[in-house]
Amino acid sequence: MTESTFKPGRVLVTGGASGLGAAVVDAVLKAGGTPVVLDRDIRNVAAAKAFEVDVSDRVAVTEAVRQAAETLDGLDAVVTAAGIDRCGKLEDVAAEEWERVIGVNLMGTVSVVRAALPYLKTSRGRVVTIASTLGKRALPEATAYCASKFGVVGFSHSLAAETGGEIGVTTMIPGGMKTRFFDDRAEQYKPQDDSRLNDPGNVAQAILFVLSQPIGCEVREMLICHEEEGSWP
Numbered sequence: 001m002t003e004s005t006f007k008p009g010r011v012l013v014t015g016g017a018s019g020l021g022a023a024v025v026d027a028v029l030k031a032g033g034t035p036v037v038l039d040r041d042i043r044n045v046a047a048a049k050a051f052e053v054d055v056s057d058r059v060a061v062t063e064a065v066r067q068a069a070e071t072l073d074g075l076d077a078v079v080t081a082a083g084i085d086r087c088g089k090l091e092d093v094a095a096e097e098w099e100r101v102i103g104v105n106l107m108g109t110v111s112v113v114r115a116a117l118p119y120l121k122t123s124r125g126r127v128v129t130i131a132s133t134l135g136k137r138a139l140p141e142a143t144a145y146c147a148s149k150f151g152v153v154g155f156s157h158s159l160a161a162e163t164g165g166e167i168g169v170t171t172m173i174p175g176g177m178k179t180r181f182f183d184d185r186a187e188q189y190k191p192q193d194d195s196r197l198n199d200p201g202n203v204a205q206a207i208l209f210v211l212s213q214p215i216g217c218e219v220r221e222m223l224i225c226h227e228e229e230g231s232w233p
Helices: 019-030 058-072 095-123 143-163 200-211
Strands: 010-014 034-039 049-052 077-080 126-130 168-174 221-224
Touching (some): 010 019, 010 058, 010 095, 019 034, 019 200, 034 058, 058 095, 077 095, 095 143, 126 143, 126 200, 168 200, 200 221
Parallel strands (some): 034 049, 077 126, 126 168, 168 221
16 A cells, blocks of 8 residues: 555544644645544634543543544544643642543543444554653653553553454654643753654654554554654663
8 A cells, every 4th residue: 555545534533632633633634534533622623523522531532432433434543642741759749630640641542442442343443542752761750641651552562462353553652742742841841952852743644654554564563753852762
């Protein structure tokens, strides 16, 4: 299958209103696919059908996935780009905030994938989970984020083993990207040199490459980052 003939089909993107998710939506549209967005704030989503939902709410997200799939008459792919962070020493981050990171990044990924499985099995579709270089390498004052992203890596690897021959599963491991992800951090936790952050559009193109593989060929894991990425290896 050549790049010129590949069309990504019906792609559900969590966190699709901003950052990497928005870049994926744009890439899917440009490739002739049909994206649908799940996000807690969809006011700025104009180019795709969107459903407002907090992915950490399992009941609500299950219904949102059902509605999205019915809107598109099925799903060919799911990209779980929704994610948050709370930096600081364990004793300084409120338990509720720490657990919310796990709720969005890990449990939200699981809930979306679980709800989408029946549709993906019907279409022999693919899941692309978004982990992080901090799902491979731990840093101090990032216990919530590292725990969530290490969890995404483990979940994705196990799911791939469990569903081989039924759906495709890829763990995408991006380094830091030029998005608004860092905006609400204290200054000490913001990147001091954004020239070493990757363009989310590059990561979105890597995701399309994953989705373009023929049935029977799987990219199980891909690490993509700026050439001077500081959180890898």
